[in-house]
Amino acid sequence: MTGTLENFRSICTKIICVGRNYSEHINELGDVAPTTPLIFMKPPSAFVIEPNDIKIPSDWDELHHEVELGVIINKKCQNVSKEQAEENIGGYCLALDMTERKIQYDFIKQGYPWLLCKGFDTSCPCGNFIDKNQINPLSSSVNLWLRVNGQMRHDGHTRDMIFAIPDLIVYISKYITLEHGDLILTGTPAGVGPVKRGDQIEAGINGENNFKYAMKFNVS
């Protein structure tokens, strides 16, 4: 096995995303809650890290931000049971699921896949590896937040996920082999909204024992 989880972005072969996983976000978009996890993917070319910009493709004029907790898988696994799920988590990261919402609605109407509106270059701004002992997403204290130009947009808690992280690992690994370095984005809490070129996004995660991590991206 090559590569350490600290540099998960360079060994990641799959970014698997979960959608509609927080009730308040489902309500804000007028969607219906899924009965099983809603899964889609971004290619690893979607990664961008500080100090690089989130780049809006030249023929698009608006993106939405979604702040999400990323789960980093530590070994190859298939058909993971709920009891074993925790053993396959290497750590976490803060991530954004940047989305071209107008195109996404058009794709939803036409029954097309979401790859383009969710998987374009720089659609997955991502922070550093967070050791799994530093946060417990099932506890009441893990808060995800995001501000645009200083204005608060997201302020949610990972305990409010409809499908908790162990359930997501069980579900996904039944159909897709997970590998060392793979990333699962666990869905956005409420607060999605537009950003335009020139905006600055700050996002963070707070946890127990005063744990804090934050990152900043300019949009261009």
Ligand SMILES: O=C(O)/C=C/C(=O)CC(=O)C(=O)O
């Ligand atoms: O159903 C919609 O209108 C939009 C759903 C999403 O963009 C899903 C997510 O990516 C999410 O909930 O995080």
Ligand SMILES: [Mg+2]
């Ligand atoms: Mg999302």
